[in-house]
Amino acid sequence: MTITMQQIAEKTGVSRITVSRALNNRSRISQETRRKILKEARRLNYRPNAVAKALAMKKTHTIGLVVPDITNPFVAEITKHVEDRAAVGDYSLIMCVTNNSLKKEDASIRSLMDRRVDGIIINHPQSNAQSQCIRQLKQEKFPFVLIGTIDGMETDYVMVDLAEGAYQAVSHLIRQGHKRIAYVRGGNGRLRLMGYKKALAEHGLGFDEELVVRCGPGLKDGAEAAGKILAMQDRPTAIFALNDFLAMGVMDALKAANLNVPEDMALVGFDDVLLASRLSVPLTTIAQPMEQIGKLAVEILMKKIEKPTHEPWQVMLKPQLVIRESCGAKSQQSSQENT
Amino acid sequence: MTITMQQIAEKTGVSRITVSRALNNRSRISQETRRKILKEARRLNYRPNAVAKALAMKKTHTIGLVVPDITNPFVAEITKHVEDRAAVGDYSLIMCVTNNSLKKEDASIRSLMDRRVDGIIINHPQSNAQSQCIRQLKQEKFPFVLIGTIDGMETDYVMVDLAEGAYQAVSHLIRQGHKRIAYVRGGNGRLRLMGYKKALAEHGLGFDEELVVRCGPGLKDGAEAAGKILAMQDRPTAIFALNDFLAMGVMDALKAANLNVPEDMALVGFDDVLLASRLSVPLTTIAQPMEQIGKLAVEILMKKIEKPTHEPWQVMLKPQLVIRESCGAKSQQSSQENT
DNA sequence: AATGATTGCGAACACGTGTACGCAGAAATT
DNA sequence: AATTTCTGCGTACACGTGTTCGCAATCATT
Numbered sequence: 001m002t003i004t005m006q007q008i009a010e011k012t013g014v015s016r017i018t019v020s021r022a023l024n025n026r027s028r029i030s031q032e033t034r035r036k037i038l039k040e041a042r043r044l045n046y047r048p049n050a051v052a053k054a055l056a057m058k059k060t061h062t063i064g065l066v067v068p069d070i071t072n073p074f075v076a077e078i079t080k081h082v083e084d085r086a087a088v089g090d091y092s093l094i095m096c097v098t099n100n101s102l103k104k105e106d107a108s109i110r111s112l113m114d115r116r117v118d119g120i121i122i123n124h125p126q127s128n129a130q131s132q133c134i135r136q137l138k139q140e141k142f143p144f145v146l147i148g149t150i151d152g153m154e155t156d157y158v159m160v161d162l163a164e165g166a167y168q169a170v171s172h173l174i175r176q177g178h179k180r181i182a183y184v185r186g187g188n189g190r191l192r193l194m195g196y197k198k199a200l201a202e203h204g205l206g207f208d209e210e211l212v213v214r215c216g217p218g219l220k221d222g223a224e225a226a227g228k229i230l231a232m233q234d235r236p237t238a239i240f241a242l243n244d245f246l247a248m249g250v251m252d253a254l255k256a257a258n259l260n261v262p263e264d265m266a267l268v269g270f271d272d273v274l275l276a277s278r279l280s281v282p283l284t285t286i287a288q289p290m291e292q293i294g295k296l297a298v299e300i301l302m303k304k305i306e307k308p309t310h311e312p313w314q315v316m317l318k319p320q321l322v323i324r325e326s327c328g329a330k331s332q333q334s335s336q337e338n339t
Numbered sequence: 340m341t342i343t344m345q346q347i348a349e350k351t352g353v354s355r356i357t358v359s360r361a362l363n364n365r366s367r368i369s370q371e372t373r374r375k376i377l378k379e380a381r382r383l384n385y386r387p388n389a390v391a392k393a394l395a396m397k398k399t400h401t402i403g404l405v406v407p408d409i410t411n412p413f414v415a416e417i418t419k420h421v422e423d424r425a426a427v428g429d430y431s432l433i434m435c436v437t438n439n440s441l442k443k444e445d446a447s448i449r450s451l452m453d454r455r456v457d458g459i460i461i462n463h464p465q466s467n468a469q470s471q472c473i474r475q476l477k478q479e480k481f482p483f484v485l486i487g488t489i490d491g492m493e494t495d496y497v498m499v500d501l502a503e504g505a506y507q508a509v510s511h512l513i514r515q516g517h518k519r520i521a522y523v524r525g526g527n528g529r530l531r532l533m534g535y536k537k538a539l540a541e542h543g544l545g546f547d548e549e550l551v552v553r554c555g556p557g558l559k560d561g562a563e564a565a566g567k568i569l570a571m572q573d574r575p576t577a578i579f580a581l582n583d584f585l586a587m588g589v590m591d592a593l594k595a596a597n598l599n600v601p602e603d604m605a606l607v608g609f610d611d612v613l614l615a616s617r618l619s620v621p622l623t624t625i626a627q628p629m630e631q632i633g634k635l636a637v638e639i640l641m642k643k644i645e646k647p648t649h650e651p652w653q654v655m656l657k658p659q660l661v662i663r664e665s666c667g668a669k670s671q672q673s674s675q676e677n678t
Numbered sequence: 679a680a681t682g683a684t685t686g687c688g689a690a691c692a693c694g695t696g697t698a699c700g701c702a703g704a705a706a707t708t
Numbered sequence: 709a710a711t712t713t714c715t716g717c718g719t720a721c722a723c724g725t726g727t728t729c730g731c732a733a734t735c736a737t738t
Contacts (some may be wrong), residue, residue, distance in 0.1 A: 024726085115389045278590065356697090
């Protein structure tokens, strides 16, 4: 049985209210009784019931985090920083994993709302602007921040200029002499597609719809996409992958086909995951500032929790090309950076 | 402003209690009024307040998960399965990251208790048997399950026979002809040390204390440990690392020293992380059944939540040697297994 | 010394829900 | 027709906390 204020009150011969005052360091109480109460609370090892407090204060000191897949190192790293920043701000984190399912994302958000979390961070939302759930969040002015964006919806967000990143990646491949560059697009990848197209256009290369291959989010999906690319009649000489995770899948497929990177096929990823530099062929990729993303998401959310009606805070961060070996260029930086 | 039962009651002209009965599908209510109430609840988009419910029922439908480092792929994978199984059982997950700090672990557990989670899973506990916090958990019969164990404390747990795994790993290295095998022990690694010693003893090799190198949990720590090993006068020819993560650090250092794996130095890891097979030199390692670990931890916890006084459930799982290239033996399985 | 301000405390209500009980009226039993 | 059971609903209390009052007693002010 756990200790309540009532019990401390009875032991010390005062009312529960007075106990509350002592514990919350309020005024209108004598030093004497305060000391007596604190001593007794300490002796009984009293711990306030956060649930009751949450109900009374209409504040749970909890934020929800919705992620597509925690085993994706990019997601994991951001999650780490989110948790870290939240802990500093005295918030706990309820984490929901959606496995890239829109349905689960909806259910997760609903559950978080029911739990009355103070705010929600949605990492890589699956939802679109028609999504009932997100619209409700917005309409009720429930504090939430996206990592990424939802097309056609004005929200708080922190994101990375993905189009710019893709532009850099593809431009770099073009500078290496590649003319047919496939794009393993994954499920979404619309913004990167824009950068991809822009790079092609600027260098006078035509856009070939066939070179854009859609696929699921798993390693196997990446391998499968690579298989399709290898089977093309006029086989591309380079592949740009939606993210490092898919790039690894592509590598698997290339290896299985006995092709070498970058000689037989150049490859560029996206994210600069901790392990990108440690793969069999160190991966050229686009680095995203994961720590900043995580921290900013929490900080914006905290602002929004304080002022739910404030107009959206929106942060756009810059990605950066990291040249290693998988693209065929000489490595510019030894990049042994991360912990 | 959110909808409450009271408001539905007023709209439909009944008491709040009747609303409760209708929503919870209780008896002692006419079909007529039930339908009327449900209709109104639907219209108003009523969502029960989980905080209030938790207070009344003394049940939060939430479990706490304490992990040392979510960016460690091994931890992330287990976390995924924990979340998954918890979601199926209609539990939400509050995640706390300790960064391998005992102090933070304590604070996390305290916070979870304050929040009245229904139970706690502690992945790789830092605490020892003297830890005040854990002892309190146990004394109060607060449901908790360890992934791993705490020496000298009888608790519920699911763990892998780490000694057996280490035994397999080191035995394998010995079979490859290695006689001086270093052990990058990391911070804890006591059980693996037993397996390490057993393998040496069984093959008539002496134990050399110097070959056991302690270090922190990060990639850099692994590299540092490798540096010490390389500096030894009678340099070892093989390294057994506490886990794949540290093994990657070791690889970094070897590469920096221009040494090849496995020719100049054989290497075996532990965990069989998703990426072990994709490193520059595919890593021989000890596979742990991560999905089983995560699921069982939740299932045991759920049992414990139902019967807090039941004697501890304890599960010991078997690890498995996965031979790739870093040990110098021929790969037995192509191991393209994981998703 | 009479008045006003301040201090120390408790009563009462609020937060949103679940549940044991009581009490009418209707239905079923004698 | 009188009694018992059952149905449908509301009253009252509980969960553990925060907060607004009001009321004495004490202190400071004139």
